[in-house]
Amino acid sequence: MTARKRERITTIINTLLLENAASIQELAKRLSVSEMTVRRDLNILAKDNIVRLMHGAAVLNPGSRPDRRQYAITQQEALNAEEKMLIGQKAASILEQNDIIIIDSGSTTDYLAKAIPYDMPLTVLCFALNILIEIHRKKGCSLTFAGGIFHKNTLMFESPEGVELIRRYRATKAFLSASGIMSRLGVTCSTQYEIESKKASMNSALSKILLADSSKFGRILSAYFADLKDFDTIITDSGIPEEYRKIIDNLGIDLIIV
Amino acid sequence: MTARKRERITTIINTLLLENAASIQELAKRLSVSEMTVRRDLNILAKDNIVRLMHGAAVLNPGSRPDRRQYAITQQEALNAEEKMLIGQKAASILEQNDIIIIDSGSTTDYLAKAIPYDMPLTVLCFALNILIEIHRKKGCSLTFAGGIFHKNTLMFESPEGVELIRRYRATKAFLSASGIMSRLGVTCSTQYEIESKKASMNSALSKILLADSSKFGRILSAYFADLKDFDTIITDSGIPEEYRKIIDNLGIDLIIV
DNA sequence: TAAAAAATGTTAAAAAAATAACAAAAAAGC
DNA sequence: GCTTTTTTGTTATTTTTTTAACATTTTTTA
Secondary structure, three states, X not given: OOHHHHHHHHHHHHHHHHHOEEEHHHHHHHHOOOHHHHHHHXXXXXXXXXXXXXXXXXXXXXXXXXXXXXXXXXXXXXXXXXXXXXXXXXXXXXXXOOOEEXXXXXXXXXXXXXXXXXXXXXXXXXXXHHHHHHHHOOOOEEEEEOOEEEEOOOOEEEOHHHHHHHHXXXXXXXXXXXXXXXXXXXXXXXXXXXXHHHHHHHHOEEEEEEEOOHHHEOXXXXXXXXXXXXXXXXXXXXXXOHHHHHHHHHOOOEEEEO | OOHHHHHHHHHHHHHHHHHOEEEHHHHHHHHOOOHHHHHHHHHHHHHOOOEEEEOOEEEEOOOOOOOHHHHOOOHHHHHOHHHHHHHHHHHHHOOOOOOEEEEOOOHHHHHHHHHOOOOOOEEEEEXXXXXXXXXHOOOOEEEEEOOEEEEOOOOEEEOHHXXXXXXXXXXXXXXXXXOEEEOOOEEEEOOHHHHHHHHHHHHOEEEEEEEOOHHHEOOOOOEEXXXXXXXXXXXXXXXXXXXXXXXXXXXXXXEEEO
């Protein structure tokens, strides 16, 4: 990303912080670029969940914290975003009416939350702000939220009481996310505080579904929370290494590739 | 204007207050009316400079304070919006740097949350969605949230674990709201599920501050949670009956009138 | 500096939303 | 109850925005 582009995006964010929303016309004029360029900038912000795009307008997402973000989106990251969206949508497609579900924090699970049909009757438990904001708008969803201390970087809330609330809960499906998946050392995430909520979610759910794009396979992060075999289903993209296809198959886990 | 229409417009305003903007499609679905009807409602709000209409979306005008009086469902709700805002702002003005505060659910406390300066260092606990959304944006605030089952009408989350989290918390100030205040029968709210969180909030705070517009004095609702004497400070508007001024004075409670 | 990559602008076609006009339904007034 | 007024829904038409494809410019990098 060029300095010029980054500056423009910063200006857009500042404008939105001030005015809640702006039309694409307006922004193009103010920035002295074409509308197409503004659109492309906004698409980047939309992928990062900072703005919501509507016809003709960009609206600041109430669940975003734009001032902390870096906008260096590489081709790789952009590609992953696309796959994450497909994974989230596939996850939404396996939902059944009146399912009771737990949705983990994370960007992939955010796409799942977004993809849930507006009127579908569901009971949902979550513990991250972005998921909360997506779900509370859905007419069909009864919502339970496990609170705690707010972690700005992951948008997650965490506390012993929150974990206890998850333990007391029962769900038909739990949708988990991970940052690292390795056959021998298990499934990991980046921070220790996430672990207990994830473990509790898995223990409270009948079916455990792991959502992870293919870049996660073979990676290790510091916080271990489950073994691969603990999952019933894994949803990922076609980039998954052949090696892991076999491992997952041997474990009898349902592998869904989008 | 029919009652039905007024209700719809109130819902639209509340939605926008929570989410900055909404698409016309969304609103039509949520309100179960045609898009044309939503458009007509929004045109009314646009004429009053409450929303800005863009293609496909309605954006809350950041400069305008939606005058709920005009659109309020009941006369009661109508009368006090302005006073509630002043009360909330006064409450914010007594905050000190590094205060640890608890903010109750309610519309008056929502004005308090809005009025907190962006950079003021505070530690905040809350348990209602509207407060959460206001606070999480503030750069200076560390945030803790007590979760539970989501109640759509009050925007509050409630659970034994949430109450436990409040009990484990310690605050310098707790800002409480109430729907009824009576000398003999105490301070009340409208639903039973609110009680435990309110009680716990009061028990965990050094200073208990009641925010209530003057219409609340002399009223009783079904759910009792405290006596008048349990509060250290009461912030209200000049409409408070003389009788209650005396009672509050005799109890040695600090009475602030906006 | 030259080649490659990224970013931007332009256009036509497709998709979506706004508008206006009218018909049907609901609410208010008598 | 009946009439009048207000509100709501539907449709066709107009306007606007989005998308996609390609050409051009700018920036990066080897």
